[in-house]
Amino acid sequence: xxxxxxxxxxxxxxxxxxxxxxxxxxxxxxxxxxxxxxxxxxxxxxxxxxxxxxxxxxxxxxxxxxxxxxxxxxxxxxxxxxxxxxxxxxxxxxxxxxxxxxxxxxxxxxxxxxxxxxxxxxxxxxxxxxxxxxxxxxxxxxxxxxxxxxxxxxxxxxxxxxxxxxxxxxxxxxxxxxxxxxxxxxxxxxxxxxxxxxxxxxxxxxxxxxxxxxxxxxxxxxxxxxxxxxxxxxxxxxxxxxxxxxxxxxxxxxxxxxxxxxxxxxxxxxxxxxxxxxxxxxxxxxxxxxxxxxxxxxxxxxxxxxxxxxx
Amino acid sequence: xxxxxxxxxxxxxxxxxxxxxxxxxxxxxxxxxxxxxxxxxxxxxxxxxxxxxxxxxxxxxxxxxxxxxxxxxxxxxxxxxxxxxxxxxxxxxxxxxxxxxxxxxxxxxxxxxxxxxxxxxxxxxxxxxxxxxxxxxxxxxxxxxxxxxxxxxxxxxxxxxxxxxxxxxxxxxxxxxxxxxxxxxxxxxxxxxxxxxxxxxxxxxxxxxxxxxxxxxxxxxxxxxxxxxxxxxxxxxxxxxxxxxxxxxxxxxxxxxxxxxxxxxxxxxxxxxxxxxxxxxxxxxxxxxxxxxxxxxxxxxxxxxxxxxxxxxxxxxxxxxxxxxxxxxxxxxxxxxxxxxxxxxxxxxxxxxxxxxxxxxxxxxxxxxxxxxxxxxxxxxxxxxxxxxxxxxxxxxxxxxxxxxxxxxxxxxxxxxxxxxxxxxxxxxxxxxxxxxxxxxxxxxxxxxxxxxxxxxxxxxxxxxxxxxxxxxxxxxxxxxxxxxxxxxxxxxxxxxxxxxxxxxxxxxxxxxxxxxxxxxxxxxxxxxxxxxxxxxxxxxxxxxxxxxxxxxxxxxxxxxxxxxxxxxxxxxxxxxxxxxxxxxxxxxxxxxxxxxxxxxxxxxxxxxxxxxxxxxxxxxxxxxxxxxxxxxxxxxxxxxxxxxxxxxxxxxxxxxxxxxxxxxxxxxxxxx
Ligand code: SF4
Numbered sequence: 001x002x003x004x005x006x007x008x009x010x011x012x013x014x015x016x017x018x019x020x021x022x023x024x025x026x027x028x029x030x031x032x033x034x035x036x037x038x039x040x041x042x043x044x045x046x047x048x049x050x051x052x053x054x055x056x057x058x059x060x061x062x063x064x065x066x067x068x069x070x071x072x073x074x075x076x077x078x079x080x081x082x083x084x085x086x087x088x089x090x091x092x093x094x095x096x097x098x099x100x101x102x103x104x105x106x107x108x109x110x111x112x113x114x115x116x117x118x119x120x121x122x123x124x125x126x127x128x129x130x131x132x133x134x135x136x137x138x139x140x141x142x143x144x145x146x147x148x149x150x151x152x153x154x155x156x157x158x159x160x161x162x163x164x165x166x167x168x169x170x171x172x173x174x175x176x177x178x179x180x181x182x183x184x185x186x187x188x189x190x191x192x193x194x195x196x197x198x199x200x201x202x203x204x205x206x207x208x209x210x211x212x213x214x215x216x217x218x219x220x221x222x223x224x225x226x227x228x229x230x231x232x233x234x235x236x237x238x239x240x241x242x243x244x245x246x247x248x249x250x251x252x253x254x255x256x257x258x259x260x261x262x263x264x265x266x267x268x269x270x271x272x273x274x275x276x277x278x279x280x281x282x283x284x285x286x287x288x289x290x291x292x293x294x295x296x297x298x299x300x301x302x303x304x305x306x307x308x309x310x311x
Numbered sequence: 312x313x314x315x316x317x318x319x320x321x322x323x324x325x326x327x328x329x330x331x332x333x334x335x336x337x338x339x340x341x342x343x344x345x346x347x348x349x350x351x352x353x354x355x356x357x358x359x360x361x362x363x364x365x366x367x368x369x370x371x372x373x374x375x376x377x378x379x380x381x382x383x384x385x386x387x388x389x390x391x392x393x394x395x396x397x398x399x400x401x402x403x404x405x406x407x408x409x410x411x412x413x414x415x416x417x418x419x420x421x422x423x424x425x426x427x428x429x430x431x432x433x434x435x436x437x438x439x440x441x442x443x444x445x446x447x448x449x450x451x452x453x454x455x456x457x458x459x460x461x462x463x464x465x466x467x468x469x470x471x472x473x474x475x476x477x478x479x480x481x482x483x484x485x486x487x488x489x490x491x492x493x494x495x496x497x498x499x500x501x502x503x504x505x506x507x508x509x510x511x512x513x514x515x516x517x518x519x520x521x522x523x524x525x526x527x528x529x530x531x532x533x534x535x536x537x538x539x540x541x542x543x544x545x546x547x548x549x550x551x552x553x554x555x556x557x558x559x560x561x562x563x564x565x566x567x568x569x570x571x572x573x574x575x576x577x578x579x580x581x582x583x584x585x586x587x588x589x590x591x592x593x594x595x596x597x598x599x600x601x602x603x604x605x606x607x608x609x610x611x612x613x614x615x616x617x618x619x620x621x622x623x624x625x626x627x628x629x630x631x632x633x634x635x636x637x638x639x640x641x642x643x644x645x646x647x648x649x650x651x652x653x654x655x656x657x658x659x660x661x662x663x664x665x666x667x668x669x670x671x672x673x674x675x676x677x678x679x680x681x682x683x684x685x686x687x688x689x690x691x692x693x694x695x696x697x698x699x700x701x702x703x704x705x706x707x708x709x710x711x712x713x714x715x716x717x718x719x720x721x722x723x724x725x726x727x728x729x730x731x732x733x734x735x736x737x738x739x740x741x742x743x744x745x746x747x748x749x750x751x752x753x754x755x756x757x758x759x760x761x762x763x764x765x766x767x768x769x770x771x772x773x774x775x776x777x778x779x780x781x782x783x784x785x786x787x788x789x790x791x792x793x794x795x796x797x798x799x800x801x802x803x804x805x806x807x808x809x810x811x812x813x814x815x816x817x818x819x820x821x822x823x824x825x826x827x828x829x830x831x832x833x834x835x836x837x838x839x840x841x842x843x844x845x846x847x848x849x850x851x852x853x854x855x856x857x858x859x860x861x862x863x864x865x866x867x868x869x870x871x872x873x874x875x876x877x878x879x880x881x882x883x884x885x886x887x888x889x890x891x892x893x894x895x896x897x898x899x900x901x902x903x904x905x906x907x908x909x910x911x912x913x914x915x916x917x918x919x920x921x922x923x924x925x926x927x928x929x930x931x932x933x934x935x936x937x938x939x940x941x942x943x944x945x946x947x948x949x950x951x952x953x954x955x956x957x958x959x960x961x962x963x964x965x966x967x968x969x970x971x972x973x974x975x976x977x978x979x980x981x982x983x984x
Contacts, residue, residue, distance in 0.1 A: 014447045021456075025463045139588035141539050143546045144580035147566050151573040162569075207713075209755040216709050217770050217821065218743035221735065231760040243449065250454035254543050258566070268455055269547050272462040280462050287452045295450065307805040308759060 003309060007299045011292040018288045019071070022281045023064050071285065077278035081271065086282035089267065094286070096165045097263035099175070100255065101248050103183035108190030108244060113230075113237065115191065116198025120206065121225055130195060137192025142251045146185040146258035153181060163260035182259045186251045190244055197240045201233035235306045242298035249287055338600035345596030348589040355586060359405035368396035370403040370556050379572040388578045391561075392568055393554075397578050404556035404579075411472040411541040411550075412534050418476025419533055423483035424526065430484065431491025432514060441484070449481040453540065461549050468541075468550040475540055483529045490525050494518050524601040528594050535590035542583050558583055657724070658829055658861050659685040659708065659746075664721035666700075666707050668714050670933060677932040678703050678885040681721065682959055682967065683863075684878075685829060690855065690862040692876035692893070694869070694908070698929045699882040701865045705831050708863075709746055710738050725829070744774055747822035749832040749851075753814035753839070757806035763790075763817050764802025767824060774825045789820040794850060812843035819851060826858065833865045848875070869908070873897060881905050884929050884940035887959055891966040899977040901968040903945045906979040939970070946979055947972045 042050075058066075070077070076086035119130040154162035160181050166174035205211065206229050214224045253265035260266070264283050271279040303309050339345050358365065374394030382389045388397040430438040456478065457471045464470035495518065503517050544550050545559015546566075553560055558579050565575035661683035667674045678700035685691050693701045706712055708723050710730060723730040725745060730738065742748075750756040758766055767786035771777065775785070783802075790798030793816040806814060815835060822830060832851060836844040852875055855862050866872055872879055872893060879896045881889040881904065889902040900906045927944040936942055938953040945952070952971055959969040970976060 010443070010446050010450070013443065014450050017447055018451060018456075022459050025459060135588060135591055136584075139535070139584050139591060141542055141546075141562075141580065141583050141587070143543055144562055144576065144583065147562065147569060147576055148580070151569050151576060155570045155573070209750060209752055210758045212706075212711055212713065213748060213750055213756045213818075213821075214758070215711055216742055216746075216748035217773070217825070218739040218741070219770070219773060220739065228758050228760070232758070246450060246452050249452040253454045253458070254546070257547055265454075268458045272458040273548065275462050275465075277462060280459050284455050284459055287455050288450075291450050291452065305760070307762075308807050 003299050003302065004296075007295055011295065014292060015285075015288055018284055019068065019281075020064060022284050023067065024060070076282040076285070079271070079276055079279040079282075081274040081276040081279065086278050089279065090264065090282055090286050093262060093264045093267050095167065095263075096261050097252055097256070097265060098290075099168065099179055100182050100186070100261060100263060101245070101252050103179055104186035104190055104248050104251070105241070105245060107183055107187030108194050108248075109241060111187065111191035112194025113198050113234075115195040116237075117202055117225065117230060119195070120199045120202035127199070130199065134192035134196045137188050140189065142185055142189055143254040143258050145188060146182065146255055149181050149185055150258070163258075165259075165261040165263070178261075182255045182261060185255050185258070186248055189251065190248060193244055193247075194237065194240065197237050198233060201236045202229055205229040205233045231305065235302065238298055238301050238305060242295055245294045246291055249290065336600075339596055342596045342600065344592050345600070348592040348596065351585065351589045352593065355405065355582075355589075356409065358402055359409055362399075362402035362406070366396075366399040366402045368399040370395065370400045371554055372396070379568060379575065381572075381574055389572075389574060391575060392564060397561075397575070400556035400561060401558070401578055401582060404551075404558050404561055407468065407545070407551045407557045408538055408541050408559075411468060411475075412537045414469055414472040415476040415479065415537045416530055416534060418473050419479045419483060420526070420530065422477070423480050423529075424487065424522075426480070427484040427487025428491050428514060428518065428522065431488035432495055432510075432518070434492070438488070442488075445481045445484055448478060451478060453478050454543070457540065457544065461544070468544070471544060471549070472537070472541070475537055479533045479536070482533065483526070486525050486529055487522060490522055491518055494521055524597065528597045528601070531590050531594035531597065535587045535594070538583060538587050538590065656686065657684045658687045658689075658726060659683070659863075660722075660724040661704075661708065662722045662724070664704070664707060664723060665719050666703055666712060666716055667719045668703075668712070668716035668932075673933075674719075675933045676719070676885065677716070678707070678882075679720075680959065681707075681887050682890065683880055683887070684890075685861045685863060687828065688859050688861055689878060690864060690876045691878045691880060692872040693863060693865045693880050693882060694867070694872055695882035696929050697867075698884075698931065700885045700932075701882050702833055704882070705833050705863060705865050708831065709742060709748060711748075743770065743825035743827065745827055746829045746831060747825060747827035749815070749818050749822050749830065749835045751834045751838055753811050753818050754806055754809075756818055757814060759806050761805075762802065763804055763806065763809070767802070767817075767821060770821060770824045785824075789824055790817070792823065793817070793820045793854070795820075810843075811839050812847060815839060815843075815847050816850065819847075819854065823854065823858070827860065829861045829863065830855065831863045831865075834867065835864075837867065881908070884935055885932060886940055886969060887967075888941065888969045889967065890959075895964075895966060901962060901966055901973040901976050902941075902970045903947050903972075903976045903979060904941050906976050907944070907946075910979070941970075947975055 067077075074087055076090070078084065079086050079089055082089065115130055115133075119127040150162050153159050161178055162181075164178055166178045168175040202225075206225070211224060211229060214228055215221075249265075252263065253268055255261070256263045256266040257269050264286060268280060268283040270276075271283065362370075372395060374390065376394065377386075377390055378392055378394040380386055380390040380394070386396050386398065388401065391397055391400065426441060430441050453475070457474055460470050460474045461467070503513055508516070541550070542557075542559035542562065545557040546563045548560070548563065551557035551560060553564070561579040562576065562583075565572075565579065568575060661681055664681040664683075665676060665679040667676045669675070681700075681704050683691070683693075683704070693705065695701055703712070703716070707716075707718055708725075708730070710718075710723075710733075712718070718731050721731065725741060730741060733741075757763070761769075764783065764786045767789055768779070768782040771782040771785045771789075772779070775782070777785070787798045787802055790801055795801050795813065795816050801809065801813065801817075806817075809817070818835075830851075835851060836847050839847060848871065851862075854860075864871070864876060876893050879889070879891055879893050880887055881896075881902060883902075883904045889896070889900065889905050891901065896905060897909070900909060930936065930940065930943070936953070938951075938955060939945070939948075939957045942948045942952050947970075949972070957969050957971055959967050960973075961967050962973065968976070
């Protein structure tokens, strides 16, 4: 319960922080939105009118308040580059991004936990091999790894499409195929992170007294490792999973660009290139909401896994 | 992979202060991987700085006759889409990455060091507030904020790098805060405080120098994430604009011709990856080196380093210790005592048992030549000071040795069968149902993740192969057997919700679930409140009588020994030095060590008198003297005692002693029992 309270405080602060931060940053720009819409040739009169119309002549705090009220009502403004409402664009782009990130998270968790447990239990050579692998996994730039995978599995061996995204509703099979390489790209680094954490947590657990006692009672090693040690080791791993998710959001920006996936990340990149400030603000807010949701899930999972957190 | 990947792992980095730099530096240079990383980093930085001097070509010079060429003598890394020399472009292209990393690092350190140190030093509300902000910062997806900054500040890479520095703060602040908290309470800082230094002087002279290590570790890990982010932005088309080269935009350019010349991906991508790898290796190496300098021991693997590992508290190896007879090495640690036949009708007969544990990389014998007999229903007390090997002996009987320990010689005959060398499966069949175990730390002996009831039900199902419902009912029965009031309610609790005494009752219930013939209780009451100690011991004894179990009681408590044991086995420095019926021990000890223990506890037959406080210390494993282990503390020592190992010899009255002058041992007694 205390953790949930803490979560709501952090979440509220986070939402305000990100939105206010972007807002203040935007206000620092030399040319404002009116200038951007009108271009250089507009008369000062036109410029003043549009500024008033957009509310840009009011104090910053008031502007922020108006923006916030509109945002709460689902109005995030209009994307300058496309003329579409920002919310519509976000809705369209959410699906691909979530598919990609969730996929990557699942791959990271399964692969990472599996490898981590294996190396904790087997130790020795397997452990060292895993160390090396996870070092590499963390060192390879995701965009570059993505390109290498394209060169290997889309160009040299055309197994998967090099780019594009097929919605799940169009064809589940093609959806899977289109996601395979991007998910793998993000999942390799992610599973390296998780594997490292899992191994450390497992080694910690396996050294505890209760493990010796479980053995002394004659329980099979498999149940000691997979039922008892893993359940307790999962507690720190779940925390890392939450942080990993934030990392994957960042990674998705690059992966979506590499694989031309029409998601939030690639939208953010094009919006940035076009200086489309309402759109980039919208994406930032959307990312924040996703992070908050995931943090909540982590807290809930944490409560389930660690009886001590329930008091 | 992503900039936030390293902050994710950073909090575990170091919760303890690092020692000063020189020791760490020396240890770092002993690590080949770290040295390679340093050399590589230095080479890359030098090459990038010297690009105008050493680059073979102008990075912008095109040669359209020779585009996308593979590596050749003229172009060691080939040419790009416009026939430009890839090597030269790499050399010039590194500038933005290195500048970016420098900018981000400056921001990180300028803010992170003062904030982190002050949080740890002053604690309180200020610290709590900063940590909230840190929590929030940690949840911001890095790249998206970079994109916002880039869109606002018209593609200014410096702005992006400064932002990156700010976003890296959580990792550094957490680590410095943790280190400072520990440091400010260390003795010498407190001592310095009493000399009247101001807080600021104190921090500057005594805290900051010791934080250099963790700061460098964090900086190195952070730099690797900056390199990834900077090149990522370059790849996305921000920052340095073509035709000027940057590592990121070179990858981007290669992406365009991926189907024509995949090689072009390699130089830029591999260089980035190697740079990140080198920074990571350097960071890890530094962390390990400083942890090592801290503990004074070469650390084998990261997870084990967190706790100090004395012989007794050695952490378990990753896998269960195999008790493989083939690993026994005869000769080397061979016992001087003659082979003694197992006692007739003994439930447990340990003979010549020797156990070795890897300490500091060397297999060190921790107990040797142990003999022990337990008759059915008998209670045998294992006594001696801490560090004499009582626990190791008890655990070796079950084949459960920690820290990679193994039995190197001897037999453990349980009901006539030698347990040494049995397979894991055969051993499991004995554990729980043949021999049960009760440990010292009652709460730590229970799995924190499961309710007490489900832990009991689990073993019940293992032993009885019954239904879940039946097992649950049996679990509650077992709890009432150990006289827990409201057993059903306790069954639903988690270990952290019960008291130590209650947890020990649960521990006894768990040990009884398999109705073992022999129970090993390793100081079952030491960790408990004095008030409940007697209760638990009495419970244990009455259950022993009820079930007719034999009991091995490891104890510090001379009074307990006198009270409840039939037979006393006295251990000293890894050896059994005396085996006697309990009455005889008090009447006439046959080893000077036993005498000394009795002497130091005049009221020794009263429960609660601990055996300690005899002059000198027990020599640790690996430092045992030649000859008798007790020679340095013995009042009867003679030259012969120092020359050759003393054997445990049976005496005419059926007792055993490991003393050349056992007849004189009792004469040392001044106080009569
Ligand atoms: S053997 Fe010698 S040194 Fe050892 S206990 Fe006996 S008398 Fe003392």
